[in-house]
Amino acid sequence: MPELPEVETVRQGLAKWVAGRTIATVEVRHPRAIRRHLPGDAHFIAMLTGRTILDASRRGKYLWLPLDRGGLLMHLGMSGSLSFGNAFDAPGPHDHFDLVTARGTLRLTDPRRFGAVVWSPAIDAGAAAKLLAGLGVEPFDPAFTGDHLYQALRRRRVAVKTALLGGDIVVGAGNIYACEALFEAGIDPRTRSDRLSRARCEALAEAVRLTLARALESGGSTLRDFRDAHGMAGAFQLQARVYGRVGKPCLRCGAMVRRIVQGQRATFFCPGCQKR
DNA sequence: ATGGGTACCTGTCTGC
DNA sequence: TGCAGACAGGTACCCA
Numbered sequence: 001m002p003e004l005p006e007v008e009t010v011r012q013g014l015a016k017w018v019a020g021r022t023i024a025t026v027e028v029r030h031p032r033a034i035r036r037h038l039p040g041d042a043h044f045i046a047m048l049t050g051r052t053i054l055d056a057s058r059r060g061k062y063l064w065l066p067l068d069r070g071g072l073l074m075h076l077g078m079s080g081s082l083s084f085g086n087a088f089d090a091p092g093p094h095d096h097f098d099l100v101t102a103r104g105t106l107r108l109t110d111p112r113r114f115g116a117v118v119w120s121p122a123i124d125a126g127a128a129a130k131l132l133a134g135l136g137v138e139p140f141d142p143a144f145t146g147d148h149l150y151q152a153l154r155r156r157r158v159a160v161k162t163a164l165l166g167g168d169i170v171v172g173a174g175n176i177y178a179c180e181a182l183f184e185a186g187i188d189p190r191t192r193s194d195r196l197s198r199a200r201c202e203a204l205a206e207a208v209r210l211t212l213a214r215a216l217e218s219g220g221s222t223l224r225d226f227r228d229a230h231g232m233a234g235a236f237q238l239q240a241r242v243y244g245r246v247g248k249p250c251l252r253c254g255a256m257v258r259r260i261v262q263g264q265r266a267t268f269f270c271p272g273c274q275k276r
Numbered sequence: 277a278t279g280g281g282t283a284c285c286t287g288t289c290t291g292c
Numbered sequence: 293t294g295c296a297g298a299c300a301g302g303t304a305c306c307c308a
Binding site: 032077078079094110111112113114155156157158162224225263264 | 277278279280281282284285286287288
Binding site: 002003006061075076077078079112114115116131165166167174175176177220221222223224225226265266 | 299300301302303304
């Protein structure tokens with residue numbers, strides 16, 4: 001579910017809420033949801049109890065909550081959401097994890113359980129370092145330039161859509177925004193990475209930034225169940241120009257939007273506007 | 277190293 | 293109405 005704009009929207013809501021709160025108790029109702037990525041952290045609850053949350057930051061689609069000792073790395077997977085409140089209802093079947101503080105509870109809900117919550121001694125050590133190790137540059141970092149993209153893509157032969165989704169070149173564009181950014185840049189998603197000119201890489205880098213920034217302004221996309229930390233839905237899906245619009249006319253040229261499958265993921269594109 | 281495929285889950289929608 | 297099958301925002305891991 002959540003791509004960078006959704007995770008950043010959650011982070012912004014979270015940062016104001018969590019800073020300075022001390023974890024009184026931890027409820028783990030589904031251990032698989034917590035340690036899916038890195039089994040063996042037997043002291044998970046002990047490392048959290050009594051700790052104070054300092055902030056909420058983000059790396060790619062991961063959230064990092066630094067604590068006064070160590071920190072918590074979280075990923076929302078395809079269907080995860082975080083919410084907080086002072087009087088939570090009894091947990092539902094997908095409410096796997098609560099951080100209870102004196103002034104409210106942070107709750108992870110994740111029906112598909114593709115998410116992860118991992119304690120780590122630091123963001124650049126232990127479990128967190130291992131999970132973040134292969135991530136590409138942040139799209140809003142000045143280091144993410146057309147030239148960066150060009151240098152990375154010229155060494156790959158996969159389709160450019162697949163390369164964007166990989167997250168090892170640039171992070172944050174998932175299936176929706178990879179499709180939308182390629183439309184914005186006028187690039188056919190099937191184009192081989194190493195066949196993209198420098199100029200088109202410049203256009204693509206700009207399109208990735210623009211697409212993610214627009215989505216962030218809209219509070220992300222809610223296709224089904226995305227909610228920010230206040231339970232609010234996003235609105236970017238209303239602006240999507242190709243994603244989910246198979247068989248509908250392109251809003252720019254009128255050609256029929258197509259759906260293909262690349263790397264077991266759906267890709268939407270306009271054959272009129274997007275060229276190899 | 278790269279690329280391709282599978283695995284991990286549940287809920288929802290579509291077509292028969 | 294029931295049921296099988298397809299599909300959904302992600303990524304870690306295995307193998308060639």
